[in-house]
Amino acid sequence: MGALPINIAGELNPQSNRTRTVVLVGRTGNGKSAVANSILGKKVFKSVAKASGVTQSCQMQQTQLKDGHVINVIDTPGLFDISAGSAFISKEIVKCFNLAKDGIHAFLLVLTVRNRFSEEEESAVQSIKELFGSKIIDHMIVVFTGGDVLENDDLTLDDYLEDCPRPLQEILTLTKNRTVLFNNITKDERKRAEQVQKLMSLVNMVVAQNGGKPYTNELSYELKRVASKKQMQAEYDAKLKKITVEMEAKINELNSRLEQQLAVEQAARRRAEEEALSTHRRSAEEIAKLRESLERAQQKIQAPPRRSGGCAIM
Numbered sequence: 001m002g003a004l005p006i007n008i009a010g011e012l013n014p015q016s017n018r019t020r021t022v023v024l025v026g027r028t029g030n031g032k033s034a035v036a037n038s039i040l041g042k043k044v045f046k047s048v049a050k051a052s053g054v055t056q057s058c059q060m061q062q063t064q065l066k067d068g069h070v071i072n073v074i075d076t077p078g079l080f081d082i083s084a085g086s087a088f089i090s091k092e093i094v095k096c097f098n099l100a101k102d103g104i105h106a107f108l109l110v111l112t113v114r115n116r117f118s119e120e121e122e123s124a125v126q127s128i129k130e131l132f133g134s135k136i137i138d139h140m141i142v143v144f145t146g147g148d149v150l151e152n153d154d155l156t157l158d159d160y161l162e163d164c165p166r167p168l169q170e171i172l173t174l175t176k177n178r179t180v181l182f183n184n185i186t187k188d189e190r191k192r193a194e195q196v197q198k199l200m201s202l203v204n205m206v207v208a209q210n211g212g213k214p215y216t217n218e219l220s221y222e223l224k225r226v227a228s229k230k231q232m233q234a235e236y237d238a239k240l241k242k243i244t245v246e247m248e249a250k251i252n253e254l255n256s257r258l259e260q261q262l263a264v265e266q267a268a269r270r271r272a273e274e275e276a277l278s279t280h281r282r283s284a285e286e287i288a289k290l291r292e293s294l295e296r297a298q299q300k301i302q303a304p305p306r307r308s309g310g311c312a313i314m
């Protein structure tokens with residue numbers, strides 16, 4: 001492996017300053033591969049409806065856009081799905097950083113308007129933040145797929161995001177509303193190009209806001225350091241393995257913390273639901289009692305006057 005074309009400050013070398021590398025992250029089935037294909041303008045990544053994950057490993061593809069920018073697109077499997085094991089995640093994260101030799105300019109968090117924003121989605125974002133550090137947020141753009149669904153309902157992305165759940169609102173605030181909507185099934189080439197153009201202007205904005213520097217973290221420095229030392233293959237492999245194992249331990253620790261947090265939240269929600277149910281039951285009982293006494297009162301009023309000694313009591 002050769003030296004990476006970024007200097008120690010993480011800045012791009014002049015020859016690569018028209019290259020942008022983006023990584024698609026998000027839950028399985030949200031449409032990462034479909035977005036990657038829309039960016040590339042061709043069906044390169046497999047994108048199909050399947051209950052289990054389709055993308056099995058990080059892969060990178062490149063294209064040159066009309067404006068001269070070269071874009072590297074890295075598609076990832078559902079790295080932060082609850083079912084993904086830590087050994088798999090760590091291996092894939094190391095692979096992803098190894099693929100992104102120019103550094104990563106933007107992380108595209110892929111969400112879909114076709115499903116509700118779930119708790120799992122929220123904890124996936126938390127995992128990303130904790131594993132890569134909150135600096136990653138400065139490089140994050142939220143891509144919503146399912147533009148066609150909103151179009152069919154005559155809705156804009158802003159309409160959809162009105163009154164969105166608080167955790168999603170927080171992500172949008174953190175990422176300074178860098179959002180873009182993709183209709184990945186459109187056959188209209190102009191529309192596809194427009195979507196990519198909007199995304200690229202957000203990517204360029206992120207690059208500018210980060211002083212032209214791609215995202216780097218301890219892991220990318222470590223990988224760069226290991227790669228730059230022209231070591232023997234066996235030594236290099238051993239170092240890479242060590243990095244992967246360390247990453248796995250970090251993921252295990254994070255997962256057990258997130259599981260605990262989720263359990264606490266679920267217990268609190270269950271308690272609140274039970275309380276609401278018992279309040280509802282109590283008020284239903286009170287209403288039934290009230291109704292009963294009302295009926296009794298009405299029966300008394302409607303009852304024929306009692307007679308005494310043949311004479312009506314007036």
Ligand SMILES: Nc1nc2c(ncn2[C@@H]2O[C@H](COP(=O)(O)OP(=O)(O)OP(=O)(O)O)[C@@H](O)[C@H]2O)c(=O)[nH]1
Pocket residue numbers: 026027028029030031032033034035046047048049050052053054055056076077078145146147148149182183184185
């Ligand atoms: N209607 C509609 N369907 C979409 C859109 N984008 C993606 N899909 C569908 O969503 C399903 C999942 O898309 P993928 O691209 O495979 O999702 P993924 O996140 O890459 O999934 P994995 O590769 O399994 O991690 C496919 O059936 C896509 O056709 C969109 O904009 N509109």
